[in-house]
Each structure stands twice: as structure tokens, then as C-alpha cells.
Amino acid sequence: MSLQFRLASRNLFHDRLRFIATIIGIIFSIVLVTVQMGLYVGFRRMVTTMIDHAPAQLWIMPVGTKCFEDPSLLDERQRFRALAVPGVAEATPLVIGYAQWRLPQGTTTPVFVVGSELRGLGLHPWNVVEGRLDDLSVPGAVAIDQTYFERLGITGVEQTAELRDRKVQVMAVSKGIRSFTTTPYVFTDVERARSYTGTPASKASYLLVRLAPEADLWKVQQGLRDSLGNVEVLTASEFRNRSRSFWLFGTGAGAALFAGALLGVIVGTVIVAQTLYSSTKDHINEFATLRAIGSSSRYIYTVIIWQALLSAIVGFAGAAGIGKIVAAATAESALPVIMTPMLTVALFLLTVTMCVGSAVAAIVKVMRIDPAMVFSR
Amino acid sequence: MTDVVLAATDLVHHLGQGAGRVQALKGVSLALKGGELVLLMGPSGSGKTTLLSILGCLMTPDAGTVHVGGHAVAGLDSEALAKLRRERIGFIFQSYHLFPTLNAEDNVRLALDVRGERARTAKAAAREVLGTVGLGHKRKSLPRALSGGEQQRVAIARAIVGKTQVILADEPTGALDTANGQAIMTLLADIAKDPSRAVLVVTHDPRILPFASRVVHIEDGRIVREEAVTESMKKVSNA
Structure with a gap:
């Protein structure tokens, strides 16, 4: 020593x-x-958990969108213009928004609805521990996380509640999908999400884009910007950084x-x-x-x-x-x-x-x- | 013929500032030759400690020169002075200044450790020197477990372990009884038998006169008298 x-x-x-x-x-x-x-x-x-779990390589969003939870809307017709851009294999709408969840006892609590197409590219719940994702195609089906059972008055699958005065049934339960805002996430089909959040049928919050094999990300991104005009097209990484920047420093x-x-x-x-x-x-x-x-x-x-x-x-x-x-x-x-x-x-x-x-x-x-x-x- | 190992010429030094400024040394010259044990004696406030500090390269004089082992001290920065001290000067203090949390062996080892000596070599040397001062059996003892005389012997071991040319001792027997004081002076006198080393002892104690080869008297910042210790002086002192 x-x-x-x-x-x-x-x-x-x-x-x-x-x-x-x-x-x-x-x-x-x-x-x-x-x-x-x-x-x-x-x-x-x-703050980026939803972006991290979405299988999109590019996100199309309204100009000025600050974070995933931003409730701005874009015209869903942009989807077809996007599909026409070389290198785009898939473009699907994602609808998000707040809604009131009425518990079986009659009290209400706000929830954050995430709706996407159930087939193909979409933002679906992960870590499903009860029920099946396929069951979300049943009318009124939703998926919630078991963390929020008590908040939502639910104890398992097949139980019912109301979302914006419409009957919903829990058909899948995930584990560990928690929101930092403490507002529970409710996953469902895109059309029902519009109905629960009051989003017009021609609108969507985001378009999720998957590239064709061997397509160049930057070229496709630029192509989408040129073709779509009044929207923003961000890579997943750019959107993550923007969301973090907003929540961590903007707030x-x-x-x-x-x-x-x-x-x-x-x-x-x-x-x-x-x-x-x-x-x-x-x-x-x-x-x-x-x-x-x-x-x-x-x-x-x-x-x-x-x-x-x-x-x-x-x-x-x-x-x-x-x-x-x-x-x-x-x-x-x-x-x-x-x-x-x-x-x-x-x-x-x-x-x-x-x-x-x-x-x-x-x-x-x-x-x-x-x-x-x-x-x- | 032995060489001069420490030489000071025309040292002038002031202490304090403003109205409290005093001239502590007023042109002091002194030389120590190898093989000498010199006593520096004088009343309190005569300039002994100031002279010792300057000779030990702990203080820089306002005027005058100091040579240690032939090396001029003037103009050296604090790091160079520290190097000169660790290589050429050993110190013994009245209040020992041992490290209370280190055992005797480590206290001695420090003098070699600051030189960058290898631990194994330093340990062996420390053990040997502790044996020389009669404390081989107490090398693992902390200072608090040692008597005053034993602590001073550890301090001497620390001063001599580096085989420095000059040993400067400030009242080494001042806190000891007669028997311990005699034992300490015997050790210092033995060191001074080496013709390449010199020992300067600052003291008030006339009982240690028989161990010296020369006595230098300082008063009011000046060396007033130097005398070789004769047999008759030794007898008077012993009486």
C-alpha cells in the first residue's frame, strides 16, 4: 500500500x-x-414510448406538432398522395385524442385514445398479457393496461365501460404501458378512435409510413415533403427528439x-x-x-x-x-x-x-x- | 581533511512587518565540516531558530548566501529547495513532529518515500535504522504508544535514514529527562563520526556540551563567540 x-x-x-x-x-x-x-x-x-413502439420509419404530421400527444389533425387524403411517392410501401392513419371513460359505477375519468388500423402498420398495444390483439376487431373492443385497472374500474378482459357514451368492452390487457401524464392509454381501431375522440372521418393525427425495402429514408422523406406540401415529415428519431425537447425543455x-x-x-x-x-x-x-x-x-x-x-x-x-x-x-x-x-x-x-x-x-x-x-x- | 558540508556567509534576515519589524540576523557566517557536531547556543530571541530555518532551506535570507553540499541555495524555487532538503538535510524537532496515525516504521519510511524510493527498499532501510536507534522491537507502534525519548529516537531515525550530509536538530533533548537526553546525544554524536556528515544542534542545555566538537554562541542576531570543546570543558560540564 x-x-x-x-x-x-x-x-x-x-x-x-x-x-x-x-x-x-x-x-x-x-x-x-x-x-x-x-x-x-x-x-x-x-415521453417517447409511443414513438418507440410504432413500427413507422417516417411520421407525417400537421405543421407545428410538438409531441406525440399534440392533438392537431391532418387531412387523411394525404395518405394517398403519400402512397404515390416512390419508396413508400405503406401509409396508415393514426388517431389520438382525449376522451371520457365512464366507469361501471358511473364516475368518469379522462383517457388517451390511440387508434390505428389493426392489420399491418399500426400502433398496437404491446406486452399483451390477457386477451388477443385480434379481438380488437370486435365492435366496441378496446385494450387497456393492467396498471390502470383500478382507475378504469376494470378487473380483466370482457368487462365493459363507456367511452364518450359508447359502450366499450376490454378485449386485451397489456402490462407496463404507462403514461407519464398518468392518463391511461386506451388502444382501439382507428375508426372507433375517431368516434371516441370526436375526430372527423376525413382527419387523422398522424400518417405512419413504412418504406419499401432498400428505399432511401432521406430521399423518401424529401419526396414526401415535396409531394404533400403543408405537413411535416419526420423520421422516428427526429420525432423522438422533438417530443423530448418539448416535454423536457419546452415545459x-x-x-x-x-x-x-x-x-x-x-x-x-x-x-x-x-x-x-x-x-x-x-x-x-x-x-x-x-x-x-x-x-x-x-x-x-x-x-x-x-x-x-x-x-x-x-x-x-x-x-x-x-x-x-x-x-x-x-x-x-x-x-x-x-x-x-x-x-x-x-x-x-x-x-x-x-x-x-x-x-x-x-x-x-x-x-x-x-x-x-x-x-x- | 574534511569538507565543508554547510556554509552560510553574511546572513541578514528580518522578521515581522512595519513597526514590529526586527533584524533577526545581522551578518551571520557559519560553516559546518563533515564529522563535526556543533552546538548553537544562545538566549531566547537571539536568532537561533531563524538561523536554523535558513540553514535548513526552510526560509530564504534577505541577504547573504547559503551553500549545502557545495550547492548554492540562492535563486532556487520552493520545489528545488524541497528537493535539496530531502536529499541533503535531515531535521530533528523539539516536539518530534511524528505523524500520529503512522507507526514508527512508516514515520521513518516517509523520509525515503518523499524521495520516491521503492517501498520495499524504504521499509528495509527504516527497519535497519530503527534497530540502530534501539527501537527495532517497536517498529509497529504508534507514536502515542511510545515514550518521549522513544519518539525522539524515531524522529532521529527519520532524519538519518536518508543518509543526508547535514542533520539539523532543534532542541532535541529539550523535552527529555537527563538519561534520555544523553541517549539521544550519543546517537547524534555517533552520526557525526561519519566524516561526510555534520550535525548542528540548537540547544540551551549545557549538559550536552561533552558530545560536541564545537560550540557557536549567538546573541542578538550575531555570532559572538566560537570555541572548540576541550576536555576541561567536558569535565566541567559533566561535573
Whole structure:
């Protein structure tokens, strides 16, 4: 074991109470950052979950559409113009919108209806755990997620309710299709979706486009723009980015999450800096002795940085453990805290950077040591 | 004939600022030859500690020159001075300045670790030197488990483990009883038998006179007298 490391660890662990306080501070700080960033990752995923699960390569939408949930409409006749563009294999309408769901007990709750053609290209529920997708062709059939059973007054398939005063029957149940807005998704056929949301028969929210094999995405996109005129044509990736941008930054939600994370970093930095500074001050005689016996500045800095790194490692281990617990506890919620491997690595690097950065004040203190003080103490 | 290992010429140094500014050294010259144990004696405030700090390259004089092992100190930056200290000067302090969280062996090892010596070599050297100062059996003890005399012996081991040319000791017996003080001075006198090394001891304690080869008296920032220690002086001191 390096003597610098030994000196650092002994300095750090010598005052156990202060060490524990530091570690709690780091854990608090990093858990705060973890939760904020985990929410950010979770939110990022949740806001594009519909786009992620739609098998479309291109999305045709009204000009100015900000996100998937945007209720603007386009003329469905655009579908035939789209099909005439070289490279387009399929173009199908998707209708979305809010509607009132009347529970069997008579109370109502808002739902978000997603309607697409049941055959071929369409946005269908995934992770179906009860019933079958094919059963959605039955008149009045809808699919819901089991997360919302209680909200919708449903306990399983074949149960009935009303949607915009029309009788509906749950014929398929999915697992894990949750909405970050907490409004339940209800999947159905496109025509019925129009009826439930009050969308005119000639309108659709989106046209989903699948390309012919070997068609060039960019050329088809440009061809659609030229041919269709007053609409926007985005790739799935572009639409994802636009949705994220709107929900995360257009609404201020992302900024709030980042602000919380920044606050965590500031709190952590101040706590670690204060600890390292006071530890250095307590051991100032030792650092002066080191300097007197000829240690280089680098040698002393290494001791202080080892202290910072040790704090970072112990603090991060605690914070990561708590982060995992939080992630597990929120996994089934509307807005889960998601810990990806990349986020974990990023948080570790952030912790190390924060702790090493905090060593600056201690290093400045040491730089000012007069080694001649060893004769006067 | 032995070489001069530490030389200071016409040292002038001021301490404090403004109205409190005082001239601590007023043209001090001193040379230490290899094989010498020199005592620097003088009343409080005479400039002993300032002179020791300058000779130890811990402080830069306002005027005058210092040569350590033939190397001029003037103009060196703090890192170069630190290098000079770790390679050529060993320090012994009145209050030992051991690292309370490191055991005796690690405290001694530090002097070699700051030089970048390999851990295995440094450990072996530290054990050997602790044996030399009679603490081979206490190498794993923390300073708090050692007596004052033992702590000072660890400090001496740290000062000599690097085989530096110059050992500067500030009141090394000041906090010790007579028996321990004699033991410490015996160790320092043994070091000074090496013709390539010199020991300068700042002290108030006349009982250690018999261990010295020369005594330098400083008063009011000036060296007022230098004398070789004679047998008669040793007898008087012992009496």
C-alpha cells in the first residue's frame, strides 16, 4: 500500500465522526443527483414510448406538432398522395385524442385514445398479457393496461365501460404501458378512435409510413415533403427528439430536474470541500513537516486527492445502493427513476470529479504552509 | 581533511512587518565540516531558530548566501529547495513532529518515500535504522504508544535514514529527562563520526556540551563567540 494512500486513509478515518458526516453528505448529494437524473432518464423514455413502439420509419404530421400527444389533425387524403411517392410501401392513419371513460359505477375519468388500423402498420398495444390483439376487431373492443385497472374500474378482459357514451368492452390487457401524464392509454381501431375522440372521418393525427425495402429514408422523406406540401415529415428519431425537447425543455420539466441535480452537486461539493479543508487544517503540522522534510507539492496534493477519492468511492457506493432501491421502488410508477449502466458510470465520474474538485480549497491551504513553522510548534 | 558540508556567509534576515519589524540576523557566517557536531547556543530571541530555518532551506535570507553540499541555495524555487532538503538535510524537532496515525516504521519510511524510493527498499532501510536507534522491537507502534525519548529516537531515525550530509536538530533533548537526553546525544554524536556528515544542534542545555566538537554562541542576531570543546570543558560540564 502506498504511504501516501495510507496517510490519506488514516487522516480521513482518524476522525470517524467527521468521516461519517462527510459520507452522509456525499450520499445525500449523490442520491439527490441520482434521483433527478434517474427521473430525467425515465421521463426521456416515457415521453417517447409511443414513438418507440410504432413500427413507422417516417411520421407525417400537421405543421407545428410538438409531441406525440399534440392533438392537431391532418387531412387523411394525404395518405394517398403519400402512397404515390416512390419508396413508400405503406401509409396508415393514426388517431389520438382525449376522451371520457365512464366507469361501471358511473364516475368518469379522462383517457388517451390511440387508434390505428389493426392489420399491418399500426400502433398496437404491446406486452399483451390477457386477451388477443385480434379481438380488437370486435365492435366496441378496446385494450387497456393492467396498471390502470383500478382507475378504469376494470378487473380483466370482457368487462365493459363507456367511452364518450359508447359502450366499450376490454378485449386485451397489456402490462407496463404507462403514461407519464398518468392518463391511461386506451388502444382501439382507428375508426372507433375517431368516434371516441370526436375526430372527423376525413382527419387523422398522424400518417405512419413504412418504406419499401432498400428505399432511401432521406430521399423518401424529401419526396414526401415535396409531394404533400403543408405537413411535416419526420423520421422516428427526429420525432423522438422533438417530443423530448418539448416535454423536457419546452415545459421546463427537464430544467427543473437538472436544477435539482445541480443543487445536489453544489451541496456535495461544499460538504466535501469543508471536510477536506478542516481535515487539512487539523493536520497542518503534519503537512508542514512533510514539506520540511522535503516532500514535493505533488506528493502532498496526492495525499489530499487520495482523501477525496476515498470519500468519493465510499460515498458513491452508499449512494448507488440507495439509488438502486429507489429505482426498484419506482419501477412500477408513472415516472420511474431509471438507473442505466451509463448513468451509473456517469454518476461515479461526477462523484469523483465533485470530490477531487472539492480538494482545491485544501490544496490552496497547503500551498500556503510555511514549512519553517515546524520549529515554532 | 574534511569538507565543508554547510556554509552560510553574511546572513541578514528580518522578521515581522512595519513597526514590529526586527533584524533577526545581522551578518551571520557559519560553516559546518563533515564529522563535526556543533552546538548553537544562545538566549531566547537571539536568532537561533531563524538561523536554523535558513540553514535548513526552510526560509530564504534577505541577504547573504547559503551553500549545502557545495550547492548554492540562492535563486532556487520552493520545489528545488524541497528537493535539496530531502536529499541533503535531515531535521530533528523539539516536539518530534511524528505523524500520529503512522507507526514508527512508516514515520521513518516517509523520509525515503518523499524521495520516491521503492517501498520495499524504504521499509528495509527504516527497519535497519530503527534497530540502530534501539527501537527495532517497536517498529509497529504508534507514536502515542511510545515514550518521549522513544519518539525522539524515531524522529532521529527519520532524519538519518536518508543518509543526508547535514542533520539539523532543534532542541532535541529539550523535552527529555537527563538519561534520555544523553541517549539521544550519543546517537547524534555517533552520526557525526561519519566524516561526510555534520550535525548542528540548537540547544540551551549545557549538559550536552561533552558530545560536541564545537560550540557557536549567538546573541542578538550575531555570532559572538566560537570555541572548540576541550576536555576541561567536558569535565566541567559533566561535573
